[in-house]
Amino acid sequence: MTSRNIVSSEWLEAHLDAPDVVVLDASLYLPTDPRDPVAEYREAHIPGALFFDIDEVADTESDLPHMLPGPVEFSSMVRKMGIGDGQTIVIYDGAGLYSAARAWWMFKTMGAEHVHVLDGGLPKWKAENRPLESGVETRPERHFTARFNNDGVRSLDDVRSAIEEGHQIADARSLARFNAEAPEPRPGVRGGHMPGAVSVHYCSLLNDGLSYKPNAEIEAIFRDAGIDPDKPIITTCGTGVTAAILALALDEIGARHVAVYDGSWTEWGGRTDTPVVS
Template sequence: MFSVGKKISFILPIKGVLQKLKDNAQKTVLLDATWYLPTDTKNGKKEYLESRLPGAQYFDIDEAKDHKNPLPHMLPPADEFASYVGKLGIDRNTNVIIYDRKGFFSSPRVFWTFKVFGHEHVFLFPNAFNAWKTEGLELETGEPRTPKPVVYEGAKLNKDLVASFDDIVKVIESPDAAGVHIVDARAHERFLGNVPESRPGLASGHIPTSINIPFTETTAAGITAPKPEEDLEKVFSSHGLTDKSVPIITSCGSGVTASVLFAALKECGFKDVRVYDESWSGYGKRANEDSSLLATGP
């Protein structure tokens, strides 16, 4: 659950991270969530094995997924999530601090995953590597530390944070009645349908009624960190998102950068935000078979 009342940021600067490690190192786990697009030659797990923040464990979104679903890195069943994070030394009361090597790209996906399964004490650490080095702190190299496995209890999928294809169809068929904004995080040319999708078998275009806010509009140059909250407010306002009580569904290619928008929207205080887990990797296949599901152009 996200707290109500006075807003407390879940995005931590380096000082906040170091304070949590100082106050309760035994109950704090750093998670490296580095992941790259299939078109990238880099490998997040390989980079983690080469160097990492001291004591960090690696969260692989291509391992902690629904292995029975052919779509990329769909949310795992609750029991499999619990088993996976338990092996990383994480229990229900652990402070989980998530970072990725790019800065603010794949870590929000893992943040959202923890939130979906009800983990309360989870934070994002943007621009972690640069911040760590700026403080004069050393990275850990060599063999990663092996955590002591623990039991993660009470994992249960929170449907209020996840959108399905059926949810999308309801908005398409009756946008005014649904009262939901669908926000697409993909690049504008992909949204318009002007360029082919990199994954085979996917239509080019976007979900009817959706609006386009490329996730890069919400991040600093180089995707190192989210923009300051006041700048995020301006971005969302410029796209007509001013009422923070209106439900929002974020979508992208496969649910990763939709989670960047999820984090940015929640940081700004939007109350009802869901991620369309299958995103275009699933929707684009459906639209390839049913043109009524597809829109192109502005």
């Protein structure tokens, strides 16, 4: 392993047959991206990997995209997939380091202890000519006990209060979207940002979109943006996906009071009663 949250491709290949290791392909793409993550998984995935559908393991009663389900629902969904207590969960995606961080955050918020993201994701794995399989993988049902961490997630009302109290908010969207200079990818969502939020584009933390930069550089990026890792932080983005990239990076550098605003800008910018700065 390379860190508390990241595993190398060398480590994973050496542990593919370990009975306590479960690998998840958590690929997800923007609605404007024509890639089909399920089709790509069926065509080629890391041996033994299950497909973890972030759009399916979600709150089905919400009209917002892939909102975190409740702990009972989450337990039921992942139990049926064959993910259980005590397992080491390794997550990757087809972009490199994108939606895997969201799945990591979901499992951590549900109390899973041994959750990791594959360094470089599937692109790095393929570039190293490591083994791939096609088709669909299945595993026997396992018991999963969710221990929901309320401190890891924030709601709309939580963010309203945080803004009034001057808490730190880091926005993972591009600076152009943050400043309403580029359109939002989802219709009916205003441009701009929350009062007091600062821009920390998730791409600034990555090398070629595949791996995190060194911890010292990551900490410098946050501090230069005005974020103190030693104080509570809320991360946000478009739909709570790249906000998790910030949350994972902050965990890597030792920040321990980090929460993701699950509804993120799709919820905030999609309403008419929320303050917006552009």
